[in-house]
Amino acid sequence: MRYDNLLESVGGTPLVGLPRLSPGPEVRLWAKLEERNPTGSIKDRIAAYMVAAAEKDGLLRAGSTILEPTSGNTGISLAMVAKVRGYRLICVMPENTSAERRQLLEAFGAEVISSPAAGGSNEAVRVAKGLAAEHPGWVMLYQYGNEANERAHYETTGPELLADLPTITHFVAGLGTTGTLMGTGRFLREHVPGVQIVAAEPRYGELVYGLRNLSEGFVPELYDESVLTSRFSVSSGDALRRTRELLAAEGLFAGISSGCVLHAALGIAAKAQAAGQRADIALVIADAGWKYLSTGAYGGTLEEAEARLEGQLWA
């Protein structure tokens, strides 16, 4: 396939069956390989959409500075889009993210400002909002509340899934900004009666939930509970175990958030199989494993890997 530039090649990712992990011929798992995007994650879709929307609205002009709280993939995607479109990018990133993420951002020429590990992305959002107030000329795209995030999935991820899997019964994805689930979920609900939209939410170590008080809690502005049919909390241990199963059973080298999603998908698949119901379960492989090699997720015993992940933001 031929494209005019790298940005044009975003999306159109393959959907591949997972025959060894599927419980049987009537209950099948399908993986949407988002690591095939230009910078290797699903976030290329939203970066392209958010920047295009800001350009259309006149917020971004040649040489503008983009500011974003991000602990990785969105920042890397924005860095690529910023290069192609000619913007400066500043990312606010929690200090407890993998070394590869920082290296990648710097390789793309983005500037990285660290936020404290305690509080995770909550703190990155807080620090970025403060910087945005101090620098009115900077443009914060703010993925947690940007409608173009959700629209990217409504207009691309959802239609691609429906075209490749018209018999889809379940859609399972990770819950972060909630954009993937909101956009894809809304599209599928409008086109597939009875489709189940399932969120898999990473459960981190205590450090990440270390708020000083409950009023500092955070729910992304994009989140609309009514789009989901269920929501599962997945421990680091379960996510790691499933990430390794993807590799061992299907030869799929995915990031840890994909293990989290697979864990929820396998739970649903087992229920459908036990109930004798047909199911075509599509799940999102948000990125590949490269950026997580330094976390030790793929080597040694599961217990060792889990201990190494304690306090890290792995999805």
Place this chain on the structure above:
Amino acid sequence: MAIDVRIPTILRTYTGGAKSVEGSGSTLAELIADLDGRFDGLGDRLMDDAGLRRFINVYLNDEDVRFIGGLAAPVADGDTVTVLPAVAGGAH
């Protein structure tokens, strides 16, 4: 047997520092009432007049209770209930 309830750091001042406590009840609402009876003030941190507080997430055996009946969700001995504050979480 009882219901195992995991308490987040921020609410352990109510449980004498305990990471997990045992409770009983046939619904989540009854379980919270039982806990509030022994850990005074905990119920108020979990619920307001409208139900579960906005920044509180409660999981019954890893499933968000808001999708399985909310406060009316049935619970039973042997279940694990995990309480967590809503945070932005991970790497987006």
